[in-house]
Amino acid sequence: MPSxxxxxxxxxxxxxxxxxxxxNGQFVxxxxxxxxxxxxxxxxxxINQAASxxxxxxxxxxxxxxxxxxxxxxxxxLKDRLAYIYRIADLIDEYIDEIAPLESYDTGxxxxxxxxxxxxxxxxxxFYAEMVSSRLVGDAYQVDxxxxxxxxxxxxxxxxxxxxxxxxFMLETWKIAPALATGNTVVLKPAEWSPxxxxxxxxxxDKAELPDGVFNVVHGYGERAGASLVAHxxxxxISFTGETTTGSExxxxxxxxxxxxxxxxxxxxxxxxxxxxxxDRALDACTWGIFSFNGERCTANSRLYIHENIxxxxxxxxxxxxxxIVVGDPMKEDTxxxxxxxxxxxxxxxxxxxxxxxxxxxxxxxxVPEEMSSGNFIPPTIILNADTEMTVVQEEIxxxxxxxxxxxEEEEVIKLAxxxxxxxxxxxxxxxxxxxxxxxxxxxxxxxxxxSQNVRDLRTPFxxxxxxxxxxxxxxxxxxxxxxxxIIHVALGEHHIPQFGx
Numbered sequence: 001m002p003s004x005x006x007x008x009x010x011x012x013x014x015x016x017x018x019x020x021x022x023x024n025g026q027f028v029x030x031x032x033x034x035x036x037x038x039x040x041x042x043x044x045x046x047i048n049q050a051a052s053x054x055x056x057x058x059x060x061x062x063x064x065x066x067x068x069x070x071x072x073x074x075x076x077x078l079k080d081r082l083a084y085i086y087r088i089a090d091l092i093d094e095y096i097d098e099i100a101p102l103e104s105y106d107t108g109x110x111x112x113x114x115x116x117x118x119x120x121x122x123x124x125x126x127f128y129a130e131m132v133s134s135r136l137v138g139d140a141y142q143v144d145x146x147x148x149x150x151x152x153x154x155x156x157x158x159x160x161x162x163x164x165x166x167x168x169f170m171l172e173t174w175k176i177a178p179a180l181a182t183g184n185t186v187v188l189k190p191a192e193w194s195p196x197x198x199x200x201x202x203x204x205x206d207k208a209e210l211p212d213g214v215f216n217v218v219h220g221y222g223e224r225a226g227a228s229l230v231a232h233x234x235x236x237x238i239s240f241t242g243e244t245t246t247g248s249e250x251x252x253x254x255x256x257x258x259x260x261x262x263x264x265x266x267x268x269x270x271x272x273x274x275x276x277x278x279x280d281r282a283l284d285a286c287t288w289g290i291f292s293f294n295g296e297r298c299t300a301n302s303r304l305y306i307h308e309n310i311x312x313x314x315x316x317x318x319x320x321x322x323x324x325i326v327v328g329d330p331m332k333e334d335t336x337x338x339x340x341x342x343x344x345x346x347x348x349x350x351x352x353x354x355x356x357x358x359x360x361x362x363x364x365x366x367x368v369p370e371e372m373s374s375g376n377f378i379p380p381t382i383i384l385n386a387d388t389e390m391t392v393v394q395e396e397i398x399x400x401x402x403x404x405x406x407x408x409e410e411e412e413v414i415k416l417a418x419x420x421x422x423x424x425x426x427x428x429x430x431x432x433x434x435x436x437x438x439x440x441x442x443x444x445x446x447x448x449x450x451x452s453q454n455v456r457d458l459r460t461p462f463x464x465x466x467x468x469x470x471x472x473x474x475x476x477x478x479x480x481x482x483x484x485x486x487i488i489h490v491a492l493g494e495h496h497i498p499q500f501g502x
Contacts, residue, residue: 005331012105019050019195021057021219022202024064025212031056036221038195041108041339042330042375050195053220055228058187061216062234065158065185068213073185074155082129085181087208089125092118092173099200103169104330106196108294108339108376111331114169121173127458128181128478135476136182136483148490153483155183156260157236160229162222162250163198164241165191165341166296166398172201175239178478180214187235188217189226191242193342195219222246230254237481240264241298243396244422244467262471262481264298264463266396267424270417271301272407272439275309277429278451283314285427285453286402287321291380294338295400296345298468299425299447299454303393305413308406315384315404322366322380329372337400339375346376349399356383356392361403388419396422410435414442424464425454446472 018035020027028051035049051057068074073081092099100118104111138151159179163172168191179186190198202217218225230238230253237260240250244266251261271289273282289301306314330338340346356363366379383403386393393403407413417426426445430436436450446464449455456462461472471481 005329008101009105009331012102013047016048016196018048019199019219021051021053021061022199022206022215022217023057023061024216025206027202027206028057030054030220036192038106038193039342040105041341042105042372044343044374044376047106047196050192050199050219053218053225055224057218057220058225058228058232061187061218062158062229062232064213065187065216066213066234068211069155069157069185072211073214074183078132081183082132082181084208084210085125085129085177088205089122089129091204091207092122092125095200095204096122099169099197101331102200103194103197104338107165107168107194107341108330109167109296110294110335110338112333112335113292117167117170121170123458124170124173124177125181128177131178131476132181136479138485146491146493146495148492149487150490151485151487153182153479154486156482156484157184158234159184159186159237159239159482160232160235161186161188162226162229162238162240162242163188163190165194166293166298168194169197169201171241172198174473175241176201176215178473178482179237179239180210182479182482184237184482185213186215187229188215189222189229190217190219192219192221193345226250227253230259231257233257236260238262239473239481247469260481262463262473263469264473265424265467265469266422267298267300267464267468268303268394268396268420268422269299269301269425269427269445270303270305270443271427272305272413272417272429272443273307273310273314274410274428274430274432274435275307276431277310278431279310279314281451282429283317283321285429287318287325288453289427290402291322291325291337291400294340295378295380296341296398300398301425301427302397302402303417303420304402304404305407305416306404308408311406315382318382318402318404319364322364322382325366325380327366327368327372327377327379337380339372339377340399341376343376345398346378349378349397349401352392352395352397352399352401353378353381353383356386356390356403359386359390359392361385361390361392388416394420410439414439418442418444421467422464423466424468425449427452427454
């Protein structure tokens with residue numbers, strides 16, 4: 001008799017169909033009739049096909065987005081626009097039990113984690129509807145009784161959103177919600193390795209009955225569909241989450257049309273554990289921070305700096321944790337680490353482990369059950385005896401791999417933490433709160449947690465420094481990107497005007 005997990009998986013397999021673009025309120029094929037294959041990371045078997053778009057589909061999507069922006073969507077009253085946003089959130093809640101396993105099936109993320117991601121996706125829409133209602137306000141500047149100057153926020157136009165594959169559904173909504181809530185229209189280019197829930201989101205938004213053209217999805221490869229979206233002269237905004245080199249290329253390609261960019265890029269975030277830390281909690285946070293999401297998270301604490309006084313015992317306990325992490329079928333509730341999303345990425349992470357050994361590191365790995373051999377499984381892994389100049393310390397591996405190093409002094413560990421090109425996140429563990437503040441402020445990162453794992457507050461800015469990004473999203477900070485501030489100057493009396501040529 002098949003298990004509940006097998007039944008659910010077979011149900012998904014039976015109901016998954018080939019994916020088409022969503023343009024101007026319709027699901028359509030590519031003009032070229034080209035498709036690309038989508039694979040299940042747990043079995044490496046083909047799931048389905050997705051339409052592969054290029055400049056033709058992008059142009060159609062942009063034209064429909066412009067028509068909606070200048071027409072029905074642009075003329076809606078705020079309360080009517082936000083009613084659509086709340087409707088999308090309600091529909092996501094309605095389908096959580098369907099979307100979460102679909103995401104796990106497509107990405108390899110454990111279903112216990114995708115359930116929380118999908119719930120967060122619904123919250124993203126409600127949060128931004130509330131933020132627009134309460135925080136999208138202007139300022140007034142009175143100049144005696146002569147002038148009243150005030151600002152207003154206006155939607156910019158068409159937002160081109162390019163999203164990653166590591167938490168696709170949640171991260172798509174993280175961009176779509178503020179873009180739509182502030183009155184823009186959207187063209188989404190989702191990652192080609194995870195098209196299933198992007199398509200499901202299009203179906204949900206279609207069910208919400210937004211005006212045609214407000215939301216569009218073009219599937220395809222980054223070098224064709226993504227590049228066409230970036231280069232399109234009628235797209236004002238590009239928000240991108242992904243690899244740093246790709247982000248740099250996107251900015252070059254969009255420079256001619258003077259686009260605005262929001263870039264959330266790579267990370268190699270440090271976790272610093274001092275010898276006075278609550279070791280049990282630091283160990284919990286360290287383990288969760290690198291091995292959750294299969295290690296495929298931008299804010300993962302992939303570099304551990306442990307004070308030499310507690311290093312030996314901490315490392316032994318970390319090894320024990322690694323051996324006990326449940327690696328398996330992402331559709332099972334007790335799975336903690338699943339397969340990496342794609343064979344190409346799996347081979348890339350494996351290559352980094354080979355590099356670590358060549359550089360003289362000791363590689364300590366957990367266990368992958370033999371029956372999982374057909375999937376893209378990298379066991380939870382610790383790299384020991386590393387040095388700050390090594391490739392595996394400097395480059396983003398983006399898998400369940402943590403590099404461990406020791407330190408003696410506060411000043412020393414700050415220098416080590418800052419000695420990479422990335423600056424997305426950081427974590428500091430110490431009971432000395434003065435030291436916690438000092439180190440937090442000295443680490444070059446957009447975000448820093450003290451005595452905490454990666455707990456997000458949607459009101460706060462999200463983004464990185466150095467090669468980890470440009471700009472901030474989250475909370476009212478997203479308004480700086482998705483709206484244009486206009487200043488209105490109103491004369492209250494007849495002020496002096498020079499009379500040239502009279």
